[in-house]
Each structure stands twice: as structure tokens, then as C-alpha cells.
Amino acid sequence: MKQVILTIITNINPDKSNDLEKLLFEIESDLEHNSILKFPAITLLHFACFVIISGQGSETYLIFENNFDDTIDNYLEQLTQEAGPGLHKIYSCCSDYNEINYDKTRLITYLRHAINYPNTYHIGNVGRSAVRIQQECQLREQVEDYIDTQLRIPGNKVSVLPLRNGIQNFARTNSLFSSIKSVGPRQTFIERFLPWLHVTIFLIGLIIFLPVLIPAGTLWVIVLRRVEKADMASKDLPNVNHLQNLVEREDKIAQNHIATITTVKPGWFRQITLRMVLWVANLLARTSNKGELSGIPSIHFAHWALIENGKRLLFFSNYDGSWSSYLDDFIDKASRGLTGIWSNTVGFPKTRFLILDGARNEAAFKAYARASQLETLVWYSAYPKLTVQIIDKDSLIRENLYTSLNGEATTEWLKLF
Amino acid sequence: MAGLQVTDIQGFILSSYASNMPCATYMMLRITDYKQGRTWLSKLYADITPASDRKADYALNIAFTSSGLAKFGFSAEEVTTFPQSFQDGMTATHRSSILGDQGINAPENWKWGNKQSPVDILVLLFAANEDILAEQVQASKDSIEGTGGIEIVVVLAAGRQPDSKEHFGFLDGIGQPVIEGSNRESKQFDRTGHATVVKSGEFILGYLNELNILMPVPAAKGMVNFGINGTYLVFRQIEQNVSAFWKFLEEATRKADGTTDLDSMERTASKMVGRWKSGAPLTKYPLVDPVEAAEVNEENDFEYQAGDRDGFGCPFGSHIRRANPRDSLNTDPVKALQSSKRHRIIRRGRSYGDRTKDVFVDDGKERGLHFICLNSSIERQFEFIQQTWINNKTFAKLYDEVDPIIGQHTRESLFTIQQEPVRCRIQHISNFTTLKGGAYFFMPGMAALRFLAGI
Numbered sequence: 100m101k102q103v104i105l106t107i108i109t110n111i112n113p114d115k116s117n118d119l120e121k122l123l124f125e126i127e128s129d130l131e132h133n134s135i136l137k138f139p140a141i142t143l144l145h146f147a148c149f150v151i152i153s154g155q156g157s158e159t160y161l162i163f164e165n166n167f168d169d170t171i172d173n174y175l176e177q178l179t180q181e182a183g184p185g186l187h188k189i190y191s192c193c194s195d196y197n198e199i200n201y202d203k204t205r206l207i208t209y210l211r212h213a214i215n216y217p218n219t220y221h222i223g224n225v226g227r228s229a230v231r232i233q234q235e236c237q238l239r240e241q242v243e244d245y246i247d248t249q250l251r252i253p254g255n256k257v258s259v260l261p262l263r264n265g266i267q268n269f270a271r272t273n274s275l276f277s278s279i280k281s282v283g284p285r286q287t288f289i290e291r292f293l294p295w296l297h298v299t300i301f302l303i304g305l306i307i308f309l310p311v312l313i314p315a316g317t318l319w320v321i322v323l324r325r326v327e328k329a330d331m332a333s334k335d336l337p338n339v340n341h342l343q344n345l346v347e348r349e350d351k352i353a354q355n356h357i358a359t360i361t362t363v364k365p366g367w368f369r370q371i372t373l374r375m376v377l378w379v380a381n382l383l384a385r386t387s388n389k390g391e392l393s394g395i396p397s398i399h400f401a402h403w404a405l406i407e408n409g410k411r412l413l414f415f416s417n418y419d420g421s422w423s424s425y426l427d428d429f430i431d432k433a434s435r436g437l438t439g440i441w442s443n444t445v446g447f448p449k450t451r452f453l454i455l456d457g458a459r460n461e462a463a464f465k466a467y468a469r470a471s472q473l474e475t476l477v478w479y480s481a482y483p484k485l486t487v488q489i490i491d492k493d494s495l496i497r498e499n500l501y502t503s504l505n506g507e508a509t510t511e512w513l514k515l516f
Numbered sequence: 517m518a519g520l521q522v523t524d525i526q527g528f529i530l531s532s533y534a535s536n537m538p539c540a541t542y543m544m545l546r547i548t549d550y551k552q553g554r555t556w557l558s559k560l561y562a563d564i565t566p567a568s569d570r571k572a573d574y575a576l577n578i579a580f581t582s583s584g585l586a587k588f589g590f591s592a593e594e595v596t597t598f599p600q601s602f603q604d605g606m607t608a609t610h611r612s613s614i615l616g617d618q619g620i621n622a623p624e625n626w627k628w629g630n631k632q633s634p635v636d637i638l639v640l641l642f643a644a645n646e647d648i649l650a651e652q653v654q655a656s657k658d659s660i661e662g663t664g665g666i667e668i669v670v671v672l673a674a675g676r677q678p679d680s681k682e683h684f685g686f687l688d689g690i691g692q693p694v695i696e697g698s699n700r701e702s703k704q705f706d707r708t709g710h711a712t713v714v715k716s717g718e719f720i721l722g723y724l725n726e727l728n729i730l731m732p733v734p735a736a737k738g739m740v741n742f743g744i745n746g747t748y749l750v751f752r753q754i755e756q757n758v759s760a761f762w763k764f765l766e767e768a769t770r771k772a773d774g775t776t777d778l779d780s781m782e783r784t785a786s787k788m789v790g791r792w793k794s795g796a797p798l799t800k801y802p803l804v805d806p807v808e809a810a811e812v813n814e815e816n817d818f819e820y821q822a823g824d825r826d827g828f829g830c831p832f833g834s835h836i837r838r839a840n841p842r843d844s845l846n847t848d849p850v851k852a853l854q855s856s857k858r859h860r861i862i863r864r865g866r867s868y869g870d871r872t873k874d875v876f877v878d879d880g881k882e883r884g885l886h887f888i889c890l891n892s893s894i895e896r897q898f899e900f901i902q903q904t905w906i907n908n909k910t911f912a913k914l915y916d917e918v919d920p921i922i923g924q925h926t927r928e929s930l931f932t933i934q935q936e937p938v939r940c941r942i943q944h945i946s947n948f949t950t951l952k953g954g955a956y957f958f959m960p961g962m963a964a965l966r967f968l969a970g971i
Contacts, residue, residue, distance in 0.1 A: 243941075250940055253772045259937045336596065346610045350903070353910050394851070421614070423895055424904040430727070431855045461896075462732055486910045513938045514826055 100228045104220045104402045107163040107213045112194040119192035123476045135185035138479040143168045145229045146417040149477040150358045164415050166400035168228040179203045217402035219381040223487035225388040226285030235493035245269045294385035333446030337469035352483035359414045359471040361444035373443035393433035419486040434458040520697045524745040524961040527565040528577040532864050536572040537642040539649040544669040545637040547587040552665020558969040574643040579749045579957035584636030597734040601894040606954045616907040621951040628670045628953040674866040674886045683756045687795030690815045693860040708816035721746050726858045745961030747890045750898045752954040755884040761948040762875040787933050788920040790836030802829035820844035827934035832912040835921040838905045859900050861889040
């Protein structure tokens with residue numbers, strides 16, 4: 100099943116911003132049982148968040164991040180079906196929502212108009228729905244307990260084949276798992292093949308236009324080096340209170356959330372460069388379907404999106420582990436790609452040739468990331484104990500539960516527990 | 517290779533002094549009067565041991581908490597040139613959550629280092645024998661009382677056990693990185709069959725780190741390079757409950773007929789540590805403690821990907837694999853090792869308290885480890901190890917388990933031992949260690965000490 104990432108961005112009515120904050124606070128205080136938005140009922144949802152940003156002028160925006168399964172139509176249908184009246188309350192605090200009474204169709208139309216699509220995105224556990232992820236976790240947990248009971252039987256010599264047969268029987272006779280006998284591929288052949296085709300076409304295009312690209316590229320590098328030398332890196336340290344607010348929300352579950360907003364450097368040169376980098380990054384990210392983005396194995400859903408006609412850049416990520424381990428992964432494994440993107444925004448640490456230095460300057464990069472980070476007012480995860488890698492492990496357990504495996508493959512399969 | 521400025525670096529940064537000076541005492545002090553404190557420091561200065569000093573009878577080193585520096589005249593603005601972790605101190609709420617210092621390990625239950633008993637200065641005293649140590653401790657006490665302005669919060673005695681084993685019975689302090697430029701590579705190689713050289717900037721401020729970057733150096737108005745040749749010192753007093761540890765293992769491995777299974781007990785304990793009691797790594801010796809491995813000196817010569825990918829020797833969740841995952845956390849071992857090198861610490865801890873006579877009997881005496889480590893970034897090194905490796909419930913694809921030895925456990929806590937045909941899980945792990953105190957210190961260079969003392 101396909102996953103979709105998008106944000107819904109709306110204008111907050113300044114007179115009602117207090118009401119809105121109260122609503123968001125109530126949701127965040129109890130994600131499951133609050134009266135406004137009971138997240139677990141929205142079974143298509145993986146991760147969601149609400150943040151508020153100030154606009155370039157006096158306006159403020161509400162951003163609702165959605166990472167979900169299936170089509171946009173089906174998702175909006177389920178979202179409004181399960182939380183329509185609550186969303187009506189939330190959007191009644193926005194200036195361009197003029198409904199006095201809740202009307203599902205009109206709310207859907209309103210939300211649809213406010214959709215902002217990512218320029219670049221990444222999905223860690225490609226092709227697995229939120230429901231499937233939760234079910235596979237449950238399967239693993241129960242099989243683990245089954246194995247424990249087998250090991251506890253005095254005198255029971257556990258061996259590979261009988262144990263696997265026992266696990267299969269256990270799953271088959273357990274009513275919770277009777278529906279999981281067959282599982283389709285994570286992605287169809289077309290879904291796997293198309294991204295590579297796109298990359299190939301892109302590379303062929305590069306070669307064909309090489310005679311034009313070489314002089315154009317040289318010119319671009321010359322201009323780039325001039326603007327890079329003139330760029331000023333921010334020396335500001337993140338405000339201590341802001342930092343405190345951010346860290347207080349972190350490390351509650353296996354995952355964390357980061358939302359940042361940065362201003363794109365003025366002028367057409369940076370604008371075009373950034374759009375090109377985001378486009379190429381997205382092209383390459385589509386080919387990554389093994390759970391890693393540029394070697395980082397801990398990202399569930401992440402995306403970059405330009406807003407306000409490209410004036411500012413949003414970044415959202417739902418990742419495993421601590422903020423500092425995530426940022427260290429950025430620096431260790433993906434500094435060039437990230438520098439290539441964020442070097443086009445104001446205040447980023449000094450770069451060379453778009454992708455060098457920048458994020459490698461650890462202290463400056465971390466300060467920049469914290470300073471541009473927004474407070475995540477509401478954040479929901481459908482599977483708070485699972486990392487990308489554990490979800491992959493669970494999928495392998497399930498996908499090979501009933502397949503015919505030879506002795507060696509069975510031994511490997513048992514290592515997954 | 518960057519030459520280290522050994523005349524400016526305090527001796528403790530480059531040497532544990534353990535081979536020449538097995539006796540140690542740590543004094544935690546509080547400043548009550550800045551002017552007198554400064555006089556005290558100016559008198560003490562001549563006794564502080566720089567790394568260039570190779571004397572073997574006694575050594576003295578000193579470090580300051582952020583409150584200590586503030587009392588020595590650092591303005592709020594100057595203090596912000598230090599990293600947030602050091603400014604906050606170990607007991608700030610967020611730092612406790614990063615470190616996993618909750619429940620019985622929460623700062624309010626500590627004996628020192630918390631709000632009830634704050635610490636400004638740490639003085640580390642080392643000596644060749646108990647007599648010299650007693651003399652030095654007395655001299656320090658006299659000088660503190662004589663000058664005034666300083667009071668003693670707590671005096672912590674330590675001493676290496678005769679056989680370098682910590683109280684649970686395992687050889688300790690084996691896997692240490694070698695600081696580039698310290699000329700100790702061959703020494704470490706001879707000692708453990710392996711030496712990982714790590715850039716000096718990972719441990720001493722003012723040098724290039726593993727990313728070839730100079731991290732910002734803390735500054736004072738009167739001394740721009742105040743932090744140069746300094747390091748951050750993390751101190752944690754960890755009580756070890758030896759009888760709880762061995763009694764738990766005795767129960768967990770009891771035979772079906774109710775008798776104690778000594779072999780299984782010792783094997784399971786070693787699985788939790790990742791080494792046999794002799795220090796021999798399970799990755800190299802998965803079946804039995806070679807005992808004499810300590811003599812062949814190769815306790816540290818192993819990697820996980822080549823020798824122990826499935827954790828059948830050293831379990832994924834064992835203490836040593838969590839504390840230093842070496843090359844195991846990336847499909848590419850070379851890249852994994854590069855990342856690990858950015859999260860290393862130099863451990864300089866020493867045991868305290870008597871060795872237990874019978875490990876199964878609670879004799880009511882306190883014993884444990886004065887854990888000390890050095891790093892140039894508390895966030896990226898000590899705290900990272902604690903949060904992302906030691907206390908991470910999903911470390912290396914594990915689920916719901918933390919470090920079996922030093923982690924804080926709940927009723928559901930597990931420890932998984934990978935093996936064929938299928939893993940076994942030790943259930944309901946209990947707590948074997950308790951935190952008694954701790955603080956983040958900065959250990960300045962000699963010139964910075966002169967600046968603080970006004971000499």
C-alpha cells in the first residue's frame with residue numbers, strides 16, 4: 100500500500116489564536132482520548148503533527164503534517180469521518196474558514212485547498228500500512244512469548260524445524276493472526292522500477308545536454324563561489340528558553356519529531372539552485388526502499404517543502420532515537436546532501452561548492468538546526484515503540500512465516516527473534 | 517600529527533596514574549568566599565601536576581563545575597561560551613532524562629552533587645601508597661581550613677583493586693582509545709593487543725577532532741583561550757550491589773532440580789558483561805573463559821562484524837557492546853567504526869570499598885565504582901553513549917531492554933542472549949547499581965588555572 104506525505108497550511112485568525120492553542124494543548128495532553136482529535140481512530144495515519152509559524156508579515160499559519168496510507172481522498176474521508184467536528188473546531192480558528200456549522204463535504208473541500216505537497220520526501224518502511232506495522236509487531240511479541248514457553252519446558256530440546264513448525268501452528272490457531280496468512284509485496288514491480296527509470300532518464304539527459312551543461316555548469320560554479328564568499332553564517336546561539344521548550348518534548352517514546360523553518364536566501368540564483376537540488380534529491384530518494392536515506396537507518400517519514408512561493412523552506416522528520424544521534428547521523432552520513440539543500444537558506448554555516456563544509460561544522464550546524472526548529476505543539480505516532488529497523492525485522496518475520504524455507508534460511512529466520 | 521602541549525595539559529588527562537599510583541582520593545569542595553578561594557588556588561597551583569611532570573610519588577589535579585567557575589568570577593555571559601550540558605550540570609531535569617537518572621537514581625536521592633549538596637571543585641589526589649596519600653589528603657585539608665573560603669562537601673576514597681577487577685569480578689578498563697599525539701599507542705597495543713587512535717580534539721580542547729574540526733573553545737573576558745588544553749570530566753559515584761547481582765544470576769540459572777548451576781551462572785553473567793571474568797572477550801572466546809587470555813594480551817583485539825555478526829558470542833545488548841559498539845552499527849564496518857570514534861570516552865574510574873568475601877552475602881557495606889570519564893563534548897560523547905547506546909530500549913534492533921549491568925530496570929526488563937537455534941531471554945532483570953552522586957566538571961589547562969588564581 101502506498102504512503103502519502105503532505106501538510107495542510109491555513110491562516111490563523113489572530114483573534115482566535117488563544118482558542119486554537121488551547122485546543123492543541125488539549126489534544127497533546129491526551130492523544131488517544133481527548134474530545135477533539137482521537138488519533139488512534141484514524142487508522143490510516145502513521146505520524147501527524149501541528150505547528151504554528153509566523154508569516155513574513157503579521158500573519159500566522161497553522162501547519163498540520165500528515166503521513167498516511169492510501170489515497171488522499173480516502174484519507175480525508177476517514178479523517179473527517181472520525182474527527183470532523185473536532186477539526187471543525189480547530190479550523191474555526193482560521194481566518195479563511197467560514198463555516199458556522201460543521202459540514203463534512205465543505206470541510207474536506209477546505210482542507211483540500213490548503214494542501215501543500217513536499218518537494219522532497221523519504222519514507223523508511225516503504226509499502227507497509229500503519230495497521231500492518233502494528234499487527235506485525237503484535238505477531239512478533241506473541242511469538243516471542245511462545246518461544247519462551249517452549250524454552251521453559253523442562254527437558255525440551257528445542258531444534259530449528261520443530262520450533263518453526265510450532266511457531267506456524269501457534270500463529271495459525273491464534274485468532275488474532277488468522278487474517279495474515281498471505282501478504283502482498285511491499286511495492287509492486289512498477290513502483291520499484293519507475294524510480295530507477297527516472298534516474299536513468301535523468302542521467303541520459305545529463306549526457307545528451309553535456310555540451311550545454313559544461314559551460315552552464317562552469318558559469319554556475321563561478322557565480323556560486325562568489326555568492327558563497329559573500330554569505331554570512333549565523334552566529335546566533337539558540338535562545339535558552341526556546342531550547343528548553345524543545346528538549347522538554349523530546350525522548351518520550353522510541354521516536355522523536357523535528358520541524359524546522361528557514362528562509363531561502365534572496366535572489367533567483369539561490370531559488371533556482373535550491374529547487375534543482377530538492378528535485379534531484381527527491382529523484383534519488385525514490386530509489387531508496389530499503390529503509391535508509393543516504394545511509395541513515397532511522398527515518399520513518401521526512402520531507403522538505405517550499406512555502407510562500409519559495410520564500411521559506413519547511414522540514415519535517417519523524418525519526419528514531421535522540422535529537423543528537425539524528426543530527427550526528429546527518430553530519431556523519433549525509434552532510435553533503437543536507438548541506439546542498441540548507442546552504443541555500445539564510446544563516447547556514449559557511450559552505451564551499453554548495454555541498455562541502457556546512458553541516459560538517461558540528462557546533463554551528465547544531466546551533467542552526469536548534470535555532471530554526473519549531474515547537475511541535477501536537478505530535479502523534481501510531482506505533483510509539485517501533486523503530487524503522489524493528490518494523491523491517493517484523494515484516495521479515497511475517498513475510499517468511501509460511502513460505503517454504505530451506506534449513507539455512509530457517510536458521511536465518513529464527514535469528515530475527 | 518598535532519603535538520600536545522604537555523606543559524599546559526593537566527597530567528590526569530594523559531595518564532590514569534594507575535600503574536605508579538594505585539591509591540586515590542577525590543575531594544569535592546564548595547566555595548564560600550571567592551577571594552579566599554582564589555588565594556587557596558594560588559597556593560595550591562604549585563602542587564598541580566601537568567602532563568609533562570613524570571613524578572611517581574604523588575599527583576594532584578583539579579576541575580570545576582559551572583557553579584565553581586561562576587564563583588570564580590565568570591559572568592553569565594562568559595559561562596554561555598561553555599556547552600549547554602556543562603552550563604546545566606548533571607542534575608538539570610533534561611540532563612537526567614538524557615542520562616536515565618530516574619527513580620532511585622534521580623539526583624534528589626544522591627549523597628552529593630545535587631541541590632542539597634552542590635559541588636564547585638573537584639580535587640583528585642593520587643599517591644604511590646596509602647601513607648603518602650594520607651599525608652597529601654591531610655595537607656590538602658589543612659590548606660583548605662587554613663585559608664578559609666572553601667569547605668569540604670565529601671571526601672571519596674578509592675583504590676584500584678589488586679587485580680584490576682571491579683566488584684562484580686570482571687577485569688575492567690580494557691577498551692580505551694589512545695589520544696593521537698600522546699605516544700601511548702604501542703603501550704596500549706602491548707597491553708591489549710589493539711590500539712584505536714582517536715584524534716586529540718575528541719578529548720582535549722584546542723585540537724582537531726575526528727571531523728578535522730576545531731570545536732569552539734570557552735572564553736573568559738580576560739583570557740580568550742580559557743578552554744584550551746582543557747577537557748570535560750564526568751564524575752559518577754556508582755554503588756554496586758554485588759550480592760543482588762550474583763543472587764539474581766543464581767536464581768535465573770538454577771537447574772530444574774533446584775541446585776545451583778555455577779557454570780551457567782558465570783556464563784550468563786559474562787554474557788551480560790560481554791567479557792569473561794579474565795577480561796577475555798566473548799566474541800573471541802564464545803565457549804569458555806580462556807583464563808590466561810589476560811597474559812596473551814589480546815582482550816581488545818576484536819571487531820563485531822567479522823567475528824560476531826549474530827551476537828552468538830557477545831550479545832547485542834551486553835554492556836561492552838552497548839558502551840562501545842565498535843564496527844557493528846552500520847552494514848559497512850569501516851563507516852561504522854568511523855562513527856563510533858566520534859563517541860568515545862577515556863575512562864579513568866577506580867573502584868571503592870572492600871572486595872566482598874562471599875558474593876552471595878549482603879554484608880551491608882557500600883562498594884562500587886567512582887566512574888570518571890574525559891571527553892571534549894559531554895553531549896556527543898558521554899551523554900550520547902548513555903542515551904543512544906546504554907539506555908536505548910531499541911538499541912541494535914532489540915526491544916524493551918536496556919544495559920543489563922548499569923541500566924535502570926523495570927519489572928518487564930529483559931536481557932536477550934542470541935544463540936542457536938533461537939535466542940533465550942533472561943526475564944525480570946533487577947537493578948544492580950545505584951547512583952550516589954555526580955557532576956560535570958571542566959578540567960582547565962595550567963595557564964587557565966593561573967588565570968583563575970590570578971597569578
